[in-house]
Amino acid sequence: MRTQGLSFVALLIAAAAFAAAAAHAGDIGASPSPAASAAYDPAALPAGDLGDSIKLGRDIVMNTQQTMKGYVRAKLECASCHLDGGTVAKGGSFIGTASYFPQYNRRSNRIIALQDRLAECFLYSMNGRAPNYASKEMVGLVSYIAWLSRGTPLLSTPSPANRFIEPLPSASPDLAHGATIYKQQCSLCHQASGAGVAGAFPPLWGDTSFNNGAGMAHIDRMTGFVMHNMPKNAPGSLSLQESYDVSGYVLSHGRPAFAGKTLVENSPLPADYY
Numbered sequence: 338m339r340t341q342g343l344s345f346v347a348l349l350i351a352a353a354a355f356a357a358a359a360a361h362a363g364d365i366g367a368s369p370s371p372a373a374s375a376a377y378d379p380a381a382l383p384a385g386d387l388g389d390s391i392k393l394g395r396d397i398v399m400n401t402q403q404t405m406k407g408y409v410r411a412k413l414e415c416a417s418c419h420l421d422g423g424t425v426a427k428g429g430s431f432i433g434t435a436s437y438f439p440q441y442n443r444r445s446n447r448i449i450a451l452q453d454r455l456a457e458c459f460l461y462s463m464n465g466r467a468p469n470y471a472s473k474e475m476v477g478l479v480s481y482i483a484w485l486s487r488g489t490p491l492l493s494t495p496s497p498a499n500r501f502i503e504p505l506p507s508a509s510p511d512l513a514h515g516a517t518i519y520k521q522q523c524s525l526c527h528q529a530s531g532a533g534v535a536g537a538f539p540p541l542w543g544d545t546s547f548n549n550g551a552g553m554a555h556i557d558r559m560t561g562f563v564m565h566n567m568p569k570n571a572p573g574s575l576s577l578q579e580s581y582d583v584s585g586y587v588l589s590h591g592r593p594a595f596a597g598k599t600l601v602e603n604s605p606l607p608a609d610y611y
């Protein structure tokens with residue numbers, strides 16, 4: 338009972354801190370910059386079916402739990418890692434992404450299309466399964482990412498300025514230091530258990546988190562993500578070493594294992610040709 342009371346109070350404090358942070362978003366950069374918002378303005382979408390498909394893609398990225406039931410097991414939204422729907426530089430940005438595909442993929446040792454890359458985030462980050470490539474959901478995601486990438490020349494190279502991956506210190510992370518940082522700067526929202534709070538703060542480890550095949554399970558990715566985007570109420574406040582230590586601590590906990598050797602097969606969806 339007592340712990341529950343305490344964590345409820347912690348949650349209230351976290352919510353208040355978060356609201357205060359949002360109110361001062363201009364000062365600390367917790368909210369999308371004006372340029373980022375311009376990347377997705379619903380009023381600027383093409384009219385008709387294409388606009389609807391882009392909107393659906395945006396909705397899936399923001400509300401994955403609601404829109405992709407049955408495809409995702411992790412209690413995450415795409416936007417838990419692709420901040421503000423993938424419009425934030427160094428916050429999992431999708432701006433330009435459509436123009437990097439087709440691309441060589443080391444993991445599957447072949448050239449992949451954007452749909453294949455999307456399937457990877459379903460398999461690993463969402464610990465789920467990929468929707469059919471011809472489904473309106475998959476096409477919606479492709480439409481949305483293509484819209485955010487409009488103007489980027491085809492087959493560009495990803496811009497390092499958009500990426501959060503960081504070169505790591507040579508020594509191993511200091512897990513005890515990481516545990517202290519976690520307690521002081523992360524547990525308020527993500528909870529001491531790492532399980533987060535459904536609908537508010539995403540899980541960082543445990544059964545409901547991303548699986549061990551996910552990009553975020555690599556310490557170089559998590560370190561960069563944390564350094565540029567966390568804690569949510571004071572992003573940019575942690576040094577590389579602090580981000581590295583706390584990410585090491587987060588990743589020292591258990592998470593779902595990827596089943597391995599998963600075959601993504603799409604049986605054709607019905608379509609009439611004229």
Ligand code: HEC
Nearest residue numbers: 413414415417418434454455458462500501547552553558
């Ligand atoms: C747990 C965090 C996490 C979640 C949740 C997540 N992703 Fe990702 N995603 C990543 C990471 C990490 C990368 C690699 C980023 C990099 O290399 O800079 C990535 C990369 C991608 C890319 C390639 C981007 C590029 O420019 O190369 C796409 C597309 C993508 N994710 C889509 C999605 C979609 C759609 C969802 C929801 C169904 C999703 N992701 C959920 C972490 C996540």
Ligand code: HEC
Nearest residue numbers: 355416417418522523526539540541563567568569570583
């Ligand atoms: C004020 C609340 C808050 C604090 C404090 C906070 N986070 Fe987060 N964190 C969030 C929210 C909310 C998201 C989802 C993305 C978004 O909405 O910006 C998130 C997303 C994440 C993610 C990617 C999604 C996932 O669940 O894997 C990681 C990793 C992460 N936080 C790590 C940390 C670490 C490490 C700290 C401490 C240094 C921290 N966070 C502190 C609120 C917080």
